[in-house]
Amino acid sequence: MKFHVLTLFPEMIEQGLNTSITGRAIAKGLISLNAVNIRDFANNKHSKVDDYPYGGGAGMVMQAEPVYQAHQSLEAQAGKKLRTIYLTPQGQTFHQEMAKEFAKEEELVFLCGHYEGIDERVLEEIVTDYVSIGDYVLTGGELPAMVMIDTISRLVEGVLNNGDSAEYESFQDHLLEYPQYSRPEEWRGKKVPSVLMSGHHANVEKWRREQSVLRTAKWRPDLLEKAQLTEKEKVLLKGEGYDV
Numbered sequence: 198m199k200f201h202v203l204t205l206f207p208e209m210i211e212q213g214l215n216t217s218i219t220g221r222a223i224a225k226g227l228i229s230l231n232a233v234n235i236r237d238f239a240n241n242k243h244s245k246v247d248d249y250p251y252g253g254g255a256g257m258v259m260q261a262e263p264v265y266q267a268h269q270s271l272e273a274q275a276g277k278k279l280r281t282i283y284l285t286p287q288g289q290t291f292h293q294e295m296a297k298e299f300a301k302e303e304e305l306v307f308l309c310g311h312y313e314g315i316d317e318r319v320l321e322e323i324v325t326d327y328v329s330i331g332d333y334v335l336t337g338g339e340l341p342a343m344v345m346i347d348t349i350s351r352l353v354e355g356v357l358n359n360g361d362s363a364e365y366e367s368f369q370d371h372l373l374e375y376p377q378y379s380r381p382e383e384w385r386g387k388k389v390p391s392v393l394m395s396g397h398h399a400n401v402e403k404w405r406r407e408q409s410v411l412r413t414a415k416w417r418p419d420l421l422e423k424a425q426l427t428e429k430e431k432v433l434l435k436g437e438g439y440d441v
């Protein structure tokens with residue numbers, strides 16, 4: 198998977214993603230990261246890329262041409278149109294299913310805005326997807342781009358060491374993940390649930406599924422509407438006082 202990021206702060210993207218699991222995936226060649234400085238495409242002495250908004254108002258707007266040229270350079274290299282995501286609080290809210298969809302692409306472009314946004318005309322020309330990472334306003338699109346790249350990367354074959362770990366996790370089947378425990382067996386008087394020490398695989402699976410269901414009812418009841426619960430699980434939840 199090739200990730201391109203159009204940004205005024207390429208070092209922020211590089212430093213953020215060249216560590217840990219994404220860093221290792223880049224080193225292994227499983228994903229690649231190309232952070233492109235939009236300022237390099239400014240066609241003036243001072244490398245200025247922003248200007249006052251027509252109609253007045255606070256702040257500055259990123260101008261269309263440098264963004265367009267930066268994007269054109271990527272499509273020229275790729276020799277094709279590229280799926281291009283603009284990070285904006287006005288977009289569709291990012292979620293795991295969307296990440297799975299983006300993970301099917303071979304190449305993705307992330308466009309990061311700053312100041313009061315980007316001239317609408319270039320967005321109309323190049324953007325295919327408008328995505329937000331949640332209902333709050335950040336200072337720029339770099340952190341949202343990194344959030345998306347991290348999420349998509351771990352779905353790329355080989356990025357996680359254990360092939361299973363992207364399968365059993367939160368949001369799979371619209372349920373949150375079950376709780377995890379490791380050594381020691383007793384910590385500050387708290388014991389690991391005995392079923393996990395039993396070595397009885399089927400019982401462990403049953404317990405984990407129950408915990409997922411209970412945890413989702415408690416913390417994210419909105420998810421349960423889409424989860425496929427068995428009649429037994431519904432009875433369990435009713436017994437615990439949840440309305441299903």
Ligand code: ADE
Nearest residue numbers: 284285329330334335341
């Ligand atoms: N840019 C500023 N805030 C943002 C958000 N919440 N999601 C995506 N891009 C943004």
